Amino acid sequence: MTYYPKNSGEVFLDFEALSIGAISLLPEEVKRAVEIGNQVSNEAQQWQTYLNALALFAFEKWLNERSAELSVNTEQCSILQPYLDRSIEAVCNLKIGDFRLCLIATGSQIDDRIFCPRAAIELPEFAAHFYVWLEIQEEYEQAIIRGFLRYDRLVQLCSQAKLQPESDWTYSLPLDWFDNDSDRLLLYLCCLEATAIALPEIPQRSLATLLSMQDELAAILFRLESGTRPLWEVLNWKQASAILTSKNCLDSARHLDRSQPEILHLENLLQLLTRPALNVGLWLEDKMNELAEGLAWVLMPVFAPAGSALRCSTQEFETIITELGSEGIEIPLQARGAYRELKLGDVDLRLYAVTWPFLSPENVPEWTLMLILGAYPGEVLPPGLKLGVSDSTGILVQRQTGQNSRDGYIYAQIAGTWDEKFLVSVTLKDRARGKVVSVTLPPFAFRLDR
Numbered sequence: 001m002t003y004y005p006k007n008s009g010e011v012f013l014d015f016e017a018l019s020i021g022a023i024s025l026l027p028e029e030v031k032r033a034v035e036i037g038n039q040v041s042n043e044a045q046q047w048q049t050y051l052n053a054l055a056l057f058a059f060e061k062w063l064n065e066r067s068a069e070l071s072v073n074t075e076q077c078s079i080l081q082p083y084l085d086r087s088i089e090a091v092c093n094l095k096i097g098d099f100r101l102c103l104i105a106t107g108s109q110i111d112d113r114i115f116c117p118r119a120a121i122e123l124p125e126f127a128a129h130f131y132v133w134l135e136i137q138e139e140y141e142q143a144i145i146r147g148f149l150r151y152d153r154l155v156q157l158c159s160q161a162k163l164q165p166e167s168d169w170t171y172s173l174p175l176d177w178f179d180n181d182s183d184r185l186l187l188y189l190c191c192l193e194a195t196a197i198a199l200p201e202i203p204q205r206s207l208a209t210l211l212s213m214q215d216e217l218a219a220i221l222f223r224l225e226s227g228t229r230p231l232w233e234v235l236n237w238k239q240a241s242a243i244l245t246s247k248n249c250l251d252s253a254r255h256l257d258r259s260q261p262e263i264l265h266l267e268n269l270l271q272l273l274t275r276p277a278l279n280v281g282l283w284l285e286d287k288m289n290e291l292a293e294g295l296a297w298v299l300m301p302v303f304a305p306a307g308s309a310l311r312c313s314t315q316e317f318e319t320i321i322t323e324l325g326s327e328g329i330e331i332p333l334q335a336r337g338a339y340r341e342l343k344l345g346d347v348d349l350r351l352y353a354v355t356w357p358f359l360s361p362e363n364v365p366e367w368t369l370m371l372i373l374g375a376y377p378g379e380v381l382p383p384g385l386k387l388g389v390s391d392s393t394g395i396l397v398q399r400q401t402g403q404n405s406r407d408g409y410i411y412a413q414i415a416g417t418w419d420e421k422f423l424v425s426v427t428l429k430d431r432a433r434g435k436v437v438s439v440t441l442p443p444f445a446f447r448l449d450r
């Protein structure tokens with residue numbers, strides 16, 4: 001990793017200064033920090049993420065050595081969540097008992113200011129009782145706690161100095177704002193009640209804000225190239241705040257597939273979060289929600305056994321599932337399906353959706369969604385037709401017809417837990433008009449309680 005430091009000043013430290021209060025880092029901890037840093041594509045962010053990981057490991061070690069009564073909870077820690085580690089360049093939501101901490105990591109070369117992420121100060125979801133500055137002496141594989149700052153003191157000083165955020169969503173904090181006595185920090189953690197430092201209350205946020213921004217975000221995301229640009233270069237603060245404070249958005253993004261474009265992921269994620277869903281779980285009760293009815297979905301009759309095969313009054317579908325059965329793909333009798341007509345350009349299509357519940361090997365309730373995209377009887381699908389399925393982590397499966405294909409249908413099958421949703425898209429290059437036409441359907445969900 002190559003580091004281009006934001007701070008331009010230099011501090012030259014001799015070996016004795018390096019040794020005072022130093023927290024040694026083990027080779028395996030350095031290796032783990034490198035792995036975490038390498039998960040970020042932007043080079044500058046990659047280095048900062050590496051320093052943040054080292055800061056977390058060093059602080060955990062310091063706390064364990066100084067107090068056996070205090071334990072570190074990293075469950076919600078931002079550095080370990082594959083979306084926040086790129087969006088907030090600090091270690092937020094580190095918990096020590098009832099306290100929330102934010103670790104700010106710097107290298108050895110700094111000037112007279114520390115840069116703290118705006119989100120860690122302004123957004124209640126990431127605000128901390130204590131902001132702890134750690135200097136990472138990476139060349140010596142050690143760290144030093146240089147100072148800390150209470151939230152109430154930070155707010156007071158920012159107000160007095162009329163401090164404004166930088167264009168890159170950071171606050172430039174003077175070094176002399178920080179208390180350099182780490183023993184006092186330990187005393188606070190051991191003896192102070194967390195309620196003594198009031199943090200802003202985390203509001204009950206809805207998806208209304210995201211929904212109101214959907215069109216403008218989609219327009220921005222459509223124009224962007226995927227890759228390495230940080231969010232502050234492509235979104236305004238209001239847009240970023242809405243995304244960062246959406247718990248559903250962040251929870252869904254934890255398992256983001258980094259091989260897929262982040263912009264495409266974000267666009268799909270917004271649709272999963274903001275668009276009304278088709279409740280296919282109701283199909284098992286011979287019902288449809290208003291959305292499905294409004295989109296002209298037609299519920300198919302219950303499957304009935306005929307020998308070892310399934311029968312359905314829709315002749316075309318019966319032929320398809322018979323062919324799938326010959327390939328070893330079975331649809332259980334309790335499954336229920338529906339279909340609707342689609343038109344892409346001048347091509348008429350029919351999309352079947354079939355669902356059924358099951359228990360995973362761990363006895364977790366899950367559901368299956370099988371999608372079959374078919375041509376009209378007697379016709380074949382056009383070449384280059386794509387059927388894609390995504391969830392909150394990215395594209396799960398994509399099927400495409402070949403140039404010389406004589407297929408009458410293509411299919412995709414996925415499964416997930418009852419709270420998972422799937423986004424389905426159909427894409428075709430319209431040769432007559434020389435452009436790509438596509439349709440993205442409302443998310444498919446499975447909720448038997450609605």
